[in-house]
Amino acid sequence: MKRRTLLATAALGLIALGGTAEAQMEKVKACFVYVGPIGDGGWTFQHHEGLKQVQAEFGDKVETAYQESVPEGADAERVLTQMALSGCNIIFTTSFGYMDATNAVAAKFPDVKFEHATGFKRDHPNVSTYNARFYEGRAVQGTIAGRMTKTNKIGYIASFPIPEVVMGINSYFIHAKKVNPNVELSVVWAYTWFDPAKEADAAKALIDQGVDVIASHTDSTAPLAEAAKTNGAVIGFGQASDMAEYKPSPRVSSIIDNWGPYYVKRVGALLDGTYEQADAWEGIAGGEVLIGEITDAIPAEVKAEAEALRDAIAAGTYHPYTGPLKKQDGSDWLAEGQTAPDGDLLGMNFYVEGITGDIPK
Structure with missing residues (x-):
């Protein structure tokens, strides 16, 4: 559901x-x-x-x-x-x-x-x-992912194809791409909110594709547990809660609701x-979206960059959806300096340019 x-x-x-x-x-x-x-x-x-x-x-x-x-x-x-x-x-x-x-x-x-x-x-x-x-937190995670990937392959475990999830995928990719133009994103749809077995299988599928940074939009710690089996080769993020038991790696930060x-x-x-x-x-400014501790598994300069982004979002000086941005099909969406209206975000049903694959119907 x-x-x-x-x-x-x-x-x-x-x-x-x-x-x-x-x-x-x-x-x-x-x-x-x-x-x-x-x-x-x-x-x-x-x-x-x-x-x-x-x-x-x-x-x-x-x-x-x-x-x-x-x-x-x-x-x-x-x-x-x-x-x-x-x-x-x-x-x-x-x-x-x-x-x-x-x-x-x-x-x-x-x-x-x-x-x-x-x-x-x-x-x-x-x-x-x-x-x-939540998309504000995905921007911070995407920045870390883009900087930290060694394979240039990052992943996202998605639950259901609804605007909230698509918002997160796009924000994650946009900000990874900003700091690493060579990054590629793979999305696995789990079609569940909480099913540790399915979530683990999704993480395994991404790791098998060469993904070395995984974000998840499901509710259990299973993706981090799978990342932990790679002896440091794969990192990820806490989702919804801090998931601190996986610090300092593979959990290198988190979005805390x-x-x-x-x-x-x-x-x-x-x-x-x-x-x-x-x-x-x-969001971040109102305190309902918190960015969990960025651990020492992340280099100091990357940590500082991610925290600066977090602080700019909190201050209202930066919006994660700021143009120029195009849709996946190459059509114009946001012009230079334009920010996305809430209505566009709340009904988001498209990928931004650079993401491959389709959003399931």
Whole structure:
């Protein structure tokens, strides 16, 4: 099932939507629905860390509950209904495939707040959406990949052909190509968010092709485990969480999804009576995308270059999608100095020039 993406239509709502604030609450029951196990080491693990931050921030003022490994579809609607009936005041649904179920259940429980991660539908005033600009982190990883590859072959393990993933692939390649014009990118589609066996097979396939730097857009540590078997010949990155157990190599840096501050903000707004419907899409500047430590396995000059890029993105002086850029078919996309509108990114369904292969339909 498709999980983490936004469509171009969401570009109309990337600001707080406003509305009437809620009355203050003395105590909030905050509930979370997870698509994977909390021990996945990646996506769900990091959302659960956010739940823990809510507990630490508010203590006795908050009660939390969660259910892990909830399939996207009818099961999600059943779980959400049970949570609403159990007294949850706010429910965070942390996977794209929960979008329709979230809105369906929200219609039945107008006094419960629903927060949907990475979706775009807000069919009811009690539904909000939130996401993170992961493509900004891919720019930093691409810079490291382009500098560090010895074979000029870098790889990307992709989950599903949705805009979020395509955004990441393009950003990774653009920035690798900027520092290494000879770099070539191979993409393997795993068609899963969390399946360690499939993820390991994807990493093996890339390594067999001569790839020596691997980024992944799936949830387990399996790609890093495969890289670790190469005795230093292949490096990679933590995905969604730091995956620090693979430091200093093969994990040489990471993209960390920092959901905790958002969860604290939204639960806090219920407590203090300032809660309003919203649509959030933050990145490095907003603190929802963190770049994990770049280890000493990376030369100091490469580390400095990657950190400078991170800091420029955070400062707003650089946008990872800045022209001139062409699409894969050679047609013009962004002119010199032009930056991509959010709508283009949120509906991205094309590769940039230089990437071979097709995006699956």
